[in-house]
Each structure stands twice: as C-alpha cells, then as structure tokens.
Amino acid sequence: MKRIYLDYAATTPVAPEVLAAMLPYFHETPGNPSAIYAEGQQARQAVETARNSVARLINARSDEIFFLSGGTEADNMALSGLVLAEGCKGRHIITTSIEHHAVLENCHFLEKQGAKVTILPVDGDGILDPKAVENAVQADTAVVSVIMANNEIGTIQNISAISRITKQAGIYLHTDAVQAIGRVPVDVQALGVDLLSISSHKLYGPKGIGALYIRKGIRISPILWGGGQERGRRSGTENVPGIVGLGKAAKLAQSSMVAEAERLTILRDRLIAGVLTRIPGSRLNGHPTQRLPNNANFSFDYVEGESVCLNLDLAGIAASPGSACSSTSTTPSHVLLALGLPQHQAFGSLRLSLGRWTTEADIDRVLEVLPGIISRLRAMSPMLNKG
Ligand SMILES: *Cc1c(COP(=O)(O)O)cnc(C)c1O
Secondary structure, eight states: OOOEEOBTTTOOOOOHHHHHHHGGGTTTSOOOTTOSSHHHHHHHHHHHHHHHHHHHHTTOOGGGEEEESOHHHHHHHHHHHHHHHHOSTTOEEEEETTOOHHHHHHHHHHHHTTOEEEEEOOOTTSOOOHHHHHHHOOTTEEEEEOOSBOTTTOBBOOHHHHHHHHHHHTOEEEEEOTTTTTTSOOOHHHHTOSEEEEEGGGTTSOSSOEEEEEOTTOOOOOSSOSSOTTTTTSOSOOOHHHHHHHHHHHHHHHHHHHHHHHHHHHHHHHHHHHHHHHSTTEEEESOSSSBOTTEEEEEETTSOHHHHHHHHHHTTEEOBSSOGGGTTOSSOOHHHHHTTOOHHHHHTEEEEEOOTTOOHHHHHHHHHHHHHHHHHHHHHOSSSOOO
16 A cells, blocks of 8 residues: 655655765765865865755855754754853743744743743734734843744744834844745745744755754854854764755755645645535634645544544554654643643644645545544544533
8 A cells, every 4th residue: 555644744755856965975975074185175065055055045145054953953052042142040032832842842941040931822823913022022032932834733923023023122033944944935034033943854855954044143152062163153073964965955945845835735725625524523723824835734523633643544644643742742732722722622633744745646545534534533432422
C-alpha cells in the first residue's frame, strides 16, 4: 500500500534537489570554513552562497543571517540573546499563549532568572489583537515575540500591525516564522520585524540546521560560547552540508512558493469542505482564511486525536494529533485550549498538513476513510454519553 504523508508541518522530506546540492560537502569538499587552504575556502564560499539565498528569500542583507542548529535554537537565541545582552533582572517579555514550546519554555527559563513575562491571549480563531500588545508594553519591555504562522492551527498573524506598535514603543519584535518560511511570502522589511527564526526541515531542507535573522545594529548575546564562528554570535564549526541544503531549499522556495501555495490552497479547501460536510460533530480549528495554505486542523466531538491518528496510520496515512510535540503527553494542546475549546474538543483534534508530494487522490483517500474511522471510534467512546 502506498503511504500518504500528511504531516508536512512536523517535518518535510528533503527535496531531491537539496540532497544533490548537499552531497559533495560530506566527502569531496571536506574543508572547515575557517581553514585558509583551498578546501576550507570552498566550504566558506558554499556557506556564504547559502547565506545569500536565505537572505534573498526574506529580503534581508546576508550579514543579517546567522546559521545555527534549527528553529528551537533560533527562538532561544533571539529571546535569551536579547535579554542576556541587557541583563535579565526586571526585563519584560511579551508573547502569546499559542507560541511554540521553544519560545514558551525559553520565557519560563528567563522568568526564573528574574525577567518578567506577559502571555497574551488570542481569539477563537487564534488571532492576536495588536492592541493587546500596545496595552501590555511597559517601560522595561525588551522584546515582543509572536509566532507568524502557528504550527498546529496554521493561523497567520498580522505581524506588520504589531510591528507598527513595537517600532513606536522602541522595542524589538521577534517572530518565529518557521512554519511560514517557504509556504507564504515573508519580507522582513515589509513586516518590520527585528528578529526572525527559520528552520530548514520545514521547507524541504535537512534537519538540524536553521537560521536567525538579526536586523543590523541589534545587540544580542551569544548563547553558545567557543571559537567565535558566525561573526562571534554562534560558535561551533559550521554544519556545511546542512547550510548548503538550507540555502538550496531557500532558493527552491523562492521560485516555486507562489504557485505551490495556490495548488495547496485548493487541495486544503477540498479537504476542509469534505471533512466538514461528511463528518457530523467536526469543526475546523484556526482562522478559516487567514491560515497557511497547507494546514487543516479539525476537532471531532467525543474521539481522541491520538486514536484517529493510529487508525489513519493503519489505513496508510501519516497525520498528527494536534501537534507533534504533544503526541507523548496526555494533556491537550495548549494552542487548542488557548482558542477556548472545551477539553473534549481539544483532545479530539487532528492536524493534516499538506506539501509538495500531496495529490488530489491523497485528499480523496482521506475523505474516503476518515468518516468511517470517526464513527467507529465514537461507537466505542467512553466520552460519549449514550444515555
Ligand atoms: C518545528 C518548529 C520549531 C522548531 O524547529 P526545529 O528546527 O525542529 O528545532 C519552532 N517553531 C515552530 C513554529 C515550528 O514549527
């Protein structure tokens, strides 16, 4: 049976073009980019070419791009780096209730070090009201961090409205753009953001590599100390094949993103309409239109998302219950709870995320098997009061 992969929000397969670009940097060109001989200089050149490609994708300068190990490190470097540069004591951070754990857990850590954190709520579609940011700003606010496109529900925030407020207040705006990059156009100038996190494995690059955009002139402390690579900001020998892969993925995204977003939007909407009409007691989570072209997140009354996923898996379909990070925990997703969903709906959530190899036949296969899975699970559900 052909497997159908519908978890592109958790990770994407490495594109064949990306893999081909990376391969020479494992063996044929082994140099350390810091070395002065030819092999080193070749590696250095490959790193700088990749930096240019990433910069171009988000309309940044290449000296504003810093490579590191992924989205988690980018989020940590942005927040810890900014706050540590000024000293934690009394520094204030504003963020939202639907951030990735890489932001929320870092905020908790900084809070223990003496920083203050305000977590703003979102509305039922997952939208943050920019006015709430304005009202939360204090004299010692260092940074506002808002996820551009949510990894669970796909809701896209109005980042430029938020940046008008942070600019006026003279504070920095960080955005975790990991899910947005490569899926929708992202322009750091138009958005007015100061720091932006990128992860390669969400845009058909390899895992374990990412980048942080840091607007020129921002003082930020390293969070790793050592040989001073990445102009002193991120020590450790560069992951040359990974960086080359991210660069190639950025280049591919630049040329294919707009057409691919159109194609995926049609498939996504076919999926959403099909599920909502065929399955009673189902709802779409996240904003109906202001959402990623590849994301559909549903709640089904009285079934557990995890059971739905296990049954889909048996039918050859890979999908995620709410969020990949919550698959090992027994508490419902913090994102769905933040939308105001009651527990029984927050538990019964399913995220289907589409990508480059998703076809119309894949969507139709889901629509064929999912209604039966839901009704079978409901028939067995202890949550359903059959009284
Ligand atoms: C995947 C993801 C991350 C973490 O990125 P890694 O490269 O896996 O560390 C951070 N934020 C969001 C929104 C993500 O989807």
